[in-house]
Amino acid sequence: MTDIVIDEIVVPSTLDPDAASGPGPGPDHADRVAAYVEAIALENAVQAEVLGFGDLDFGPAEQLPQWHDPFTQRRLFVVRAEGRIIGQATYETLSDPAVTTCWSWVAVAPEHRRRGLGTALLDHVEAVARAAGRTDAISFVASGQGVAAGQGVAAGPAAVIAPADRLEASTGHGCVPRASSEVRFALSRGYALGQVERISRLPLPVDEEALATIRSEALAAAGDEYRVHTWSGPTPRRWQSDVAAMATALSTDAPMGDVPEPEDVWTVERLVEAEQRRATSGRASLTAAAEHVPTGRLVACSDLAVPDDASRPAMQQMTLVRREHRGHRLGWLVKVANLDRLAAEKPGRPAVLTFNAEENRPMLAVNEAVGFVPIGVEGVWHRLL
Numbered sequence: 111m112t113d114i115v116i117d118e119i120v121v122p123s124t125l126d127p128d129a130a131s132g133p134g135p136g137p138d139h140a141d142r143v144a145a146y147v148e149a150i151a152l153e154n155a156v157q158a159e160v161l162g163f164g165d166l167d168f169g170p171a172e173q174l175p176q177w178h179d180p181f182t183q184r185r186l187f188v189v190r191a192e193g194r195i196i197g198q199a200t201y202e203t204l205s206d207p208a209v210t211t212c213w214s215w216v217a218v219a220p221e222h223r224r225r226g227l228g229t230a231l232l233d234h235v236e237a238v239a240r241a242a243g244r245t246d247a248i249s250f251v252a253s254g255q256g257v258a259a260g261q262g263v264a265a266g267p268a269a270v271i272a273p274a275d276r277l278e279a280s281t282g283h284g285c286v287p288r289a290s291s292e293v294r295f296a297l298s299r300g301y302a303l304g305q306v307e308r309i310s311r312l313p314l315p316v317d318e319e320a321l322a323t324i325r326s327e328a329l330a331a332a333g334d335e336y337r338v339h340t341w342s343g344p345t346p347r348r349w350q351s352d353v354a355a356m357a358t359a360l361s362t363d364a365p366m367g368d369v370p371e372p373e374d375v376w377t378v379e380r381l382v383e384a385e386q387r388r389a390t391s392g393r394a395s396l397t398a399a400a401e402h403v404p405t406g407r408l409v410a411c412s413d414l415a416v417p418d419d420a421s422r423p424a425m426q427q428m429t430l431v432r433r434e435h436r437g438h439r440l441g442w443l444v445k446v447a448n449l450d451r452l453a454a455e456k457p458g459r460p461a462v463l464t465f466n467a468e469e470n471r472p473m474l475a476v477n478e479a480v481g482f483v484p485i486g487v488e489g490v491w492h493r494l495l
């Protein structure tokens with residue numbers, strides 16, 4: 111394909127097409143809304159095609175708050191043919207100018223592949239990154255596991271990838287399908303596979319017997335020193351600084367394999383602002399946390415993003431236990447408490463979905479015990495620009 115034209119979409123601040131105006135220059139607001147919605151629809155359709163299921167979709171309204179996070183900068187680029195968006199790329203970095211990391215993702219409609227569109231979009235995003243002084247490019251790239259064909263679920267994530275087709279992560283944990291378009295594309299672009307994450311699904315309702323066993327084991331291990339708190343929506347004021355500290359810790363404490371993720375600092379102000387933005391996204395937040403009673407501090411936390419639409423699955427967000435409080439089954443404690451809360455407050459969702467690093471055995475053990483089963487893999491790719 112010659113003459114590939116890449117346009118940037120200025121993401122509107124609201125999806126109401128009749129709103130007076132959106133931010134920035136460019137076409138009028140209604141056109142921006144239409145373009146943004148079309149680009150996100152392509153992203154979700156392409157991701158569903160790769161995975162064989164659409165459960166991971168975040169719709170245009172659900173994503174909108176992320177596009178207006180003052181602590182990150184996100185840009186959306188598209189390629190059109192005959193007036194339709196046929197390819198898109200997302201660029202993201204932290205607003206802190208000292209940060210050298212950026213994240214990107216490229217999607218091309220199936221009928222337009224192998225014509226250089228993906229290359230042109232990624233070249234463009236990498237040029238944007240270099241111009242901003244970003245030298246570490248990271249891309250999270252999901253691959254299916256034959257779930258649509260009914261394979262894979264019980265066998266574990268690697269088992270359904272034929273041995274000859276396995277590309278192992280440099281961590282030694284997990285693999286991705288070497289022959290897939292997305293993996294070949296990343297390799298052809300000079301990216302290295304620094305980590306593999308497992309995508310897992312917990313069908314709901316959870317088996318109450320299994321949950322009761324885990325709940326009582328977790329309560330016994332945690333003892334009287336820890337007390338569970340749950341809430342929905344914004345973090346109660348008394349816990350804001352502890353939750354902000356845990357969000358910061360998550361950026362460096364979660365296993366990162368051979369991918370250099372930067373520290374992402376959360377303050378109370380940032381937390382409050384982010385929670386206000388998320389309030390209108392069409393996903394409710396349910397949180398369970400553990401207080402260390404002797405110090406009165408929260409030391410473990412788990413939250414779920416639950417779509418208002420009951421036919422869609424909930425998504426596991428952060429789960430963290432502060433380092434000095436590990437080994438007391440607090441991860442189990444908060445996960446089970448949050449599943450209880452989900453069943454009581456937002457019943458009827460078909461499943462919970464989660465992503466975990468393949469080397470994160472403690473977290474995978476919690477999830478397996480609760481009943482999560484693997485449904486896909488996500489390669490974390492890194493390249494020095």
Ligand SMILES: CC(C)(COP(=O)(O)OP(=O)(O)OC[C@H]1O[C@@H](n2cnc3c(N)ncnc32)[C@H](O)[C@@H]1OP(=O)(O)O)[C@@H](O)C(=O)NCCC(=O)NCCS
Binds near residue numbers: 296
């Ligand atoms: C990955 C993706 C973006 C590639 O888009 P594309 O427009 O087909 O990419 P290009 O035409 O620029 O291909 C560039 C190179 O990637 C490799 N490649 C891409 N798809 C391939 C395939 N199916 N088989 C073999 N090699 C492939 C080739 O080396 C190709 O160069 P070549 O055509 O000269 O041999 C597209 O397949 C897609 O949207 N996949 C699903 C979304 C996704 O996983 N995105 C993550 C990527 S960051």
